Amino acid sequence: MSADEFKQQGNAAFLAKDYVKAIDLFTKAIEVSETPNHVLYSNRSACYASNKKFEEALKDAEECVKISPSWSKGYNRVGAAQFGLSQLDEAEKSYKRALELDSSNKAAKDGLEHVQSAKAGPQMPDLGLSQMFNDPNLIQNLKNNPKTADMMKDPQLVAKLEGYRNNPQSISQDLFTDKRLMTIMAALLGIDLNMGDPSAGSEAQESAKPKEPESNPEPRKEPKQEPKQEPEAMEVDEEPNSRVAAEAEKAEGNKLYKARQFEEAIEHYNKAWELHKDITYLNNRSAAEFEKGDYDTAIKTLNDAVEQGRELRADYKTIAKSFARIGNAYYKLKDLRKAIEHYNRSLTEHRTAEVLNKLRSTEKELKKAESEAYVNPEKAEEARLQGKEFFTKGDWPNAVKAYTEMVKRAPQDARGFSNRAAALAKLMSFPEAIEDCNKAVSIDPNFVRAYIRKATAQIAVKEFAAAIETLNIAREKDAQVNKGANVREIDQLHAKASSQRFQPASDNETPEQTYERAMRDPEVASIMKDPVMQSILSQAQQDPAALQEHIKNPEVFNKIQVLIQAGIIRTR
Structure with a gap:
């Protein structure tokens, strides 16, 4: 149990x-x-x-x-x-x-x-009681005394007498409430309570009876008894019973909550709180208010729970739960900033994966909501024209700033990213320019100008193989969309990338140095590891004419061209 x-x-x-x-x-x-x-x-x-x-x-x-x-x-x-x-x-x-x-x-x-x-009050004189009740033969002597023998058959009386060993004075508490003690005291002190003149007979006995009081007598003073100390009623009648009753109310509230009877559940949670101050009951009440859709009331209840919890020194996990539920209520009210604030406060009290995930999700949602709220096509166009003006004047930093505003105002307009890439390239920020071009073509896959700007930045950072690949895509898109309007610019960049791709460090480079430099290029290394190309190159060494037959395959031709450009295959 x-x-x-x-x-x-x-x-x-x-x-x-x-x-x-x-x-x-x-x-x-x-x-x-x-x-x-x-x-x-x-x-x-x-x-x-x-x-x-x-x-x-x-x-x-x-x-x-x-x-x-x-x-x-x-x-x-x-x-x-x-x-x-x-x-x-x-x-x-x-x-x-x-x-x-x-x-x-x-x-x-x-x-x-x-x-x-x-x-x-007066204390009963000792009268040798300490020595009397400490006598180890006390109980046996009383058992042997005909006047007290039968009394000693009561174990409670024996226990009481043994208790007087430690506190003989306490006999005064019981002496006048237990007549047997008078007989025992008389036996111990050697007093015969039945003493009297045998010849007196009934008259003597009658004289032993108390006489009727005379008129206006002086009241007889009873011996003052030492107050008898009984333990007060157990605290279980107050604190634990109230807690038990409160838990019963909470359990009833939980049943009603599960049955979606929220008003009735709230009544029981209120009773639980009145019976015993535990903020769990307030948290539960807020849950019912939340399910009712009464989010403002739930927030008020939970703020009370936090305040009361601080005073009651409630467990930090319980207070963390209150803050998290405040965050949930604000989330329902679409106040994402307040929700984030209270999720953070909950995590400060006690960190849990559940609340952390809610925080991250709400932060992303807020960022998205703010971005969407900022969207304005008219303002975006104003920013684009302003950026163009700065770009024409050579004011690249302000051009970047203006195009950034355009991106925020119109995040689905690929021109904003492409234009900003051009300004970033002027500031030698080529990695950022490449990233913007990627965003532009992800929005508009047929945006040829973005491919061209991306290839230009890739050449600047000596990513020649990547630039050539980008230009091949640009050539294909240009033919489909613009009927080859940009083919000349694309070819010029292609030639530049190709020529610089395998440019030797010096005119006196040995074949071994050429091979080592070429193999640092990922595409060359991949071609040289291709089993098919290895077989073709092996045949070409023995029979150069056989190479002419292989280059009729376009894929093989392109690979041979790369090896020629890299200096792996020498034509003279």
């Missing part, structure tokens, strides 16, 4: 005054509890005190206040146990400490009054 189940059974046993059973059940609850629970020690202390085992009661009470030093009711337990042990000064301090923590603690007020009354 769980600690809570043992605790509930212990409560029932305590109320039934079966203290031994209650002690056993609270002990089991303590053993299975995941974390030290001050209420369990408090309740077991009450059981020990009710069973007159004040030393054990004090030990548990001290453990209770050690676990929860700010819980005033724990000091009630300490005071009760100390009072039972006649440690009146210590008991007074404990009750005062309880009142320092909670001035409305009625049990502490009552306990303090009992202690102070006991300290002020």
Whole structure:
């Protein structure tokens, strides 16, 4: 069973005054509890005190206040146990400490009054009681005495007498409530309660009866008894029972939530919160409000949960959940900035993959939404003309700035990226220019000017093979779209890329150096590793005429041309 189940059974046993059973059940609850629970020690202390085992009661009470030093009711337990042990000064301090923590603690007020009354009242003289009750033969002597023998058959009375060994003064609490103790005290002191003049007969007996009081007599003063200290009702009647009731309300709320009866669920979550202050109940209530579509109310509830959680020192994971749910509510309200703010606050409290993914997704969505909100074709055209003006004047930085504005205002217009690439190339920012050209042709695959600008930038960074490939695409697109209008410019760039691709480091380069330099080109290295080309080259070495037959294949021809340009195959 769980600690809570043992605790509930212990409560029932305590109320039934079966203290031994209650002690056993609270002990089991303590053993299975995941974390030290001050209420369990408090309740077991009450059981020990009710069973007159004040030393054990004090030990548990001290453990209770050690676990929860700010819980005033724990000091009630300490005071009760100390009072039972006649440690009146210590008991007074404990009750005062309880009142320092909670001035409305009625049990502490009552306990303090009992202690102070006991300290002020007359104490029963010892009369040799300490020596009498410490006699190891005490119980046996009483069993042997005909007047007390039958009494010693009651184990509870025997236990009570043994308890007087530690605290003989405490007999004054029971002397006037248990007539057997008068007989036992008389037997121990050697007094015969039936003494009298045998000849007196019934008259003597009659004279032993109390006489009727005379008119206006002086009231007889009864011996003042030391206040009897009984442990106050267990805190389970307040704190744990309220928690159990709150959990029951929450469970009912959860059932209604699953049935989508949100208004009814909210009522139960409110009752749970009223019974016990746990912000989980507020979080649950906000979930029902969220499902109702009442996002503003859910946000208010969750802000209250965070504020109350700080005061109650709630677990940081629970507070993180509150922040995350605030973020969810703002997301539903389309306030993405607020959603992002609260997702970040949730991650500050406790980092989880779920909230992190929500944050990243919302950030992307916000960026996209802001970009879309910024789109304006008219403003884009204004930026394009402004960029053209700066470009014509040679003001490349401002041209880049203007074309960047155009890109933001019209992200689906390929001209903005292509024009910015041209300005970036003027600023020698070739990698960025290539990237812009790639964006331009991804928007418009037939944009020949973007291919040409890309090839120009690739030649500038000595990516000759890539430039040639880009120019081949440009030539094909130009023929399809522009009827070859740009073929001359494309051919010039192709020749430039080809000539510079395998340009030797010096005029005195040896064949070995040429081969080593050529093999650094990825395309050349790939051709030389091709088994088919290896076979063709091997045949050509033995029979040069055989090469003429192979170059009739266009693919082989292009590869042979690359090897010739690289200097691998020498034509003279």
